[in-house]
Amino acid sequence: MNKKRKTRETSTVLQWRRKGQPNWLELPRDVMSAIFVKVGAIEVLRNVRRVCSEWRNLSEDPIIWHTIDMHHRHGIAYCSDDSLDAMCRRAIDLSSGQLTDITVDNFATNALLKYITDSTSHLRRLCLILCYDITDMGLLMVSDKLAQLEELDISISHLSEYSLETIGQNCPELRTLKFNIECHRTPHIESNKVAFAIAETMPALHHLQLVGNKLTNDGLLAILDGCPNLESLDLRQCFNLKLEGKLGRRCAEQIKYFRHPCDPIDDYPFGAENVALEFAAEEFVNALKFLTYDMIQW
Numbered sequence: 001m002n003k004k005r006k007t008r009e010t011s012t013v014l015q016w017r018r019k020g021q022p023n024w025l026e027l028p029r030d031v032m033s034a035i036f037v038k039v040g041a042i043e044v045l046r047n048v049r050r051v052c053s054e055w056r057n058l059s060e061d062p063i064i065w066h067t068i069d070m071h072h073r074h075g076i077a078y079c080s081d082d083s084l085d086a087m088c089r090r091a092i093d094l095s096s097g098q099l100t101d102i103t104v105d106n107f108a109t110n111a112l113l114k115y116i117t118d119s120t121s122h123l124r125r126l127c128l129i130l131c132y133d134i135t136d137m138g139l140l141m142v143s144d145k146l147a148q149l150e151e152l153d154i155s156i157s158h159l160s161e162y163s164l165e166t167i168g169q170n171c172p173e174l175r176t177l178k179f180n181i182e183c184h185r186t187p188h189i190e191s192n193k194v195a196f197a198i199a200e201t202m203p204a205l206h207h208l209q210l211v212g213n214k215l216t217n218d219g220l221l222a223i224l225d226g227c228p229n230l231e232s233l234d235l236r237q238c239f240n241l242k243l244e245g246k247l248g249r250r251c252a253e254q255i256k257y258f259r260h261p262c263d264p265i266d267d268y269p270f271g272a273e274n275v276a277l278e279f280a281a282e283e284f285v286n287a288l289k290f291l292t293y294d295m296i297q298w
Helices: 003-018 029-039 041-046 053-059 081-094 110-119 136-145 161-170 193-201 217-226 246-254 272-297
Strands: 067-069 101-104 125-129 151-155 176-180 207-209 232-234 257-259
Touching: 029 041, 029 053, 041 081, 067 081, 081 110, 101 110, 110 136, 136 161, 161 193, 176 193, 193 217, 217 246
Parallel strands: 067 101, 101 125, 125 151, 151 176, 176 207, 207 232, 232 257
Antiparallel strands: none
């Protein structure tokens, strides 16, 4: 440890003592590892690892990179997509092939998805949120490397039933699927393509969430027939369904935890307003970048 870094670490400890705070450097390594995981990948890579050499060493321990969450960035300063991509790849490298759970969002691309699947054969959970740049072909190209996948969350994307067919054919261990779209009542569209893909290729599902889907009663019947092990089924905002009579009774009898089309969506983070606000914020940041460039040019 060089003298400059040692002085900075000593200063940090003294500040904690003056403020009556605990000396975080004295906590057991396993406790600090758990805290690092809770803090999140971005904060660890940008700030935490810079506090002292001990935390830097701990930040390179593969055990804290079994799970990588690159989505929850509340309170974290703006990062460009390129920076997020670079940090995500760094976190994946630090996992040393032991990555089992990863969450990415709108900065993710087909290239990053390939990097993820090339880097681990242990992936159990994959969460793609607002990943418009990941395509059906991109998912198709990596699907044969997802044989151990148990949970897949695709919330708000351009992915279609073709991706679900591919996943169903290549992921025999899949037990949980979330394939959600924005919540809105219009336009009125009916489509059972997603429902039929799930029913035909995912018989082992236990948990299914299809918020905002355009399936009809025919699609729901196909799912009930094709996925006999379903315990929970979330069909909120699926307004094409008519659940009176036999179909409603069958859902009540077959599904332990069933959420109806008109049930509240208070706990669903991707309602139309939330998604619109997120994209408005992104457009604002982009506008600022162009404005700054124009001012420099001027």
